[in-house]
Amino acid sequence: MExxxxxxxxxxxxxxxxxxxxxxxxGAVSKADGSAIxxxxxxxxxxxxxxPREVQNRSQQISSHALVRCEYCMANFSTGDRMRKSKGDxxxxxxxxxxxxxxxxxxxxxxxxxxxxxxxxxxxQADGGTRSACINAATLAxxxxxxxxxxxxxxxxxxxxxxxxxxxxxxxxxxxxxPDVTLGILPKLDKVTLLQMDSKLPIxxxxxxxxLAIEGCKAxxxxxxxxxxxxxxxxxxxxxx
Amino acid sequence: MExxxxxxxxxxxxxxxxxxxxxxxxxxxxxxxxxxxGGLRQDCDAISVMKAGRLRFSxxxxxxxxxxxxxxxxxxxxxxxGIVVDSRSDNFLVDIKGPALAFLPVLAFEGGTxxxxxxxxxGTLIYARVVKANPGMNPELACTDASGKxxxxxxxxxxxxxxxxxxxxxxxxxxxxxxxxxxxGKKLSFEIAVGLNGRVxxxxxxxxxxxxxxxAIMNSETLSGAQQRIMVEKLLERIH
Numbered sequence: 445m446e447x448x449x450x451x452x453x454x455x456x457x458x459x460x461x462x463x464x465x466x467x468x469x470x471g472a473v474s475k476a477d478g479s480a481i482x483x484x485x486x487x488x489x490x491x492x493x494x495x496p497r498e499v500q501n502r503s504q505q506i507s508s509h510a511l512v513r514c515e516y517c518m519a520n521f522s523t524g525d526r527m528r529k530s531k532g533d534x535x536x537x538x539x540x541x542x543x544x545x546x547x548x549x550x551x552x553x554x555x556x557x558x559x560x561x562x563x564x565x566x567x568x569q570a571d572g573g574t575r576s577a578c579i580n581a582a583t584l585a586x587x588x589x590x591x592x593x594x595x596x597x598x599x600x601x602x603x604x605x606x607x608x609x610x611x612x613x614x615x616x617x618x619x620x621x622x623p624d625v626t627l628g629i630l631p632k633l634d635k636v637t638l639l640q641m642d643s644k645l646p647i648x649x650x651x652x653x654x655x656l657a658i659e660g661c662k663a664x665x666x667x668x669x670x671x672x673x674x675x676x677x678x679x680x681x682x683x684x685x
Numbered sequence: 686m687e688x689x690x691x692x693x694x695x696x697x698x699x700x701x702x703x704x705x706x707x708x709x710x711x712x713x714x715x716x717x718x719x720x721x722x723g724g725l726r727q728d729c730d731a732i733s734v735m736k737a738g739r740l741r742f743s744x745x746x747x748x749x750x751x752x753x754x755x756x757x758x759x760x761x762x763x764x765x766x767g768i769v770v771d772s773r774s775d776n777f778l779v780d781i782k783g784p785a786l787a788f789l790p791v792l793a794f795e796g797g798t799x800x801x802x803x804x805x806x807x808g809t810l811i812y813a814r815v816v817k818a819n820p821g822m823n824p825e826l827a828c829t830d831a832s833g834k835x836x837x838x839x840x841x842x843x844x845x846x847x848x849x850x851x852x853x854x855x856x857x858x859x860x861x862x863x864x865x866x867x868x869x870g871k872k873l874s875f876e877i878a879v880g881l882n883g884r885v886x887x888x889x890x891x892x893x894x895x896x897x898x899x900x901a902i903m904n905s906e907t908l909s910g911a912q913q914r915i916m917v918e919k920l921l922e923r924i925h
Contacts, residue, residue, distance in 0.1 A: 495784070498785055590736050590756060593735055
């Protein structure tokens with residue numbers, strides 16, 4: 445199957461180095477301490493953060509820093525074929541772990557000892573790049589909750605199909621079986637917090653694909669910053685903020 | 686926290702900032718002390734932001750980030766509204782919307798002795814002052830002011846308690862009086878207790894007045910002073 449046409453267009457009409465349209469909204473869940481919706485094309489994710497709060501299970505309490513918990517699940521209606529298992533399967537458990545480790549790298553947990561931060565992420569619509577969208581949504585939700593962070597974590601995927609590096613793969617491109625790199629970075633600190641890859645890739649091509657993913661992450665970081673700044677400016681009437 | 690610096694101004698003051706933003710570079714600064722408030726931290730030779738909000742500066746040398754959130758981070762000398770969740774022999778456990786439950790010693794009341802220990806049922810609403818707030822231990826409360834007098838602190842009877850953001854509670858306690866409270870106070874009589882932890886208690890003679898005051902305060906969060914006054918007038922038109 446031809447994933448990139450001779451004119452240099454992908455199946456959904458994008459250029460190889462073009463991202464899908466992104467949209468974010470803060471404060472989607474009124475009862476949560478922080479929440480956000482993040483959309484990347486047809487992938488739509490909602491994240492809710494609760495905490496820092498009292499640790500529910502005393503045996504898990506850590507005296508030196510906060511306990512970060514994460515739960516990822518896909519809604520039954522998120523894909524074309526209705527899903528049977530939405531939570532607790534191996535894939536969900538692995539992605540929960542990935543998100544938790546990525547977010548722990550940016551949260552200043554030592555400032556909140558003996559407390560607990562819960563991150564709940566649900567995929568409402570899935571069209572490739574769900575874990576990237578989940579990390580971006582979780583970052584926004586954490587910032588909304590006022591949890592101290594070193595930097596904003598942003599994530600983006602990139603792949604290599606038809607001898608062309610592609611940015612922000614959708615489901616069809618993701619399912620093609622080619623190399624798929626998911627990258628998470630701290631843009632201001634220039635540090636990598638997540639790097640996952642399916643399939644094999646020559647080292648020289650990996651550098652190109654990674655550079656493409658980094659540019660995507662930085663573009664998302666700029667957008668997330670704009671959303672956070674706009675949210676703060678909405679409250680500028682307030683004298684006490 | 687104190688650090689040496691030569692310049693007390695930064696172009697980000699009164700601007701919105703995000704986590705990771707560097708507001709001051711200390712590598713080429715000497716001879717002056719700066720003080721860092723909430724939302725800022727020193728990372729090697731840079732002062733960086735760790736919470737999204739608006740950067741503020743107070744002369745001569747204080748920087749902090751003002752932000753609004755639902756959770757409360759305890760600070761000493763804050764007045765808070767807490768809910769009793771458990772009672773022990775020597776203290777009450779109080780929920781103040783923080784990372785951990787707070788301790789309220791049974792002797793932390795005016796004239797508190799072993800003879801006259803107060804009896805609070807679980808669910809009692811208490812207006813208290815944060816005495817200690819160290820990160821490694823549970824916050825400690827007291828129902829007395831610094832001089833040991835009860836002042837306005839203690840259990841709150843009747844009334845209605847609702848939750849808001851920490852930013853709104855700071856606005857309600859700001860000086861001069863917040864426009865929404867000013868406008869309501871001219872037309873209605875009611876009692877109000879505002880906790881810096883994002884809880885507000887309102888008590889009035891009639892439920893109607895209580896509901897109007899509570900709704901007006903909750904609606905005022907994103908309104909300017911003039912808009913708050915107009916909103917109060919419209920609410921009062923409906924009940925008179």
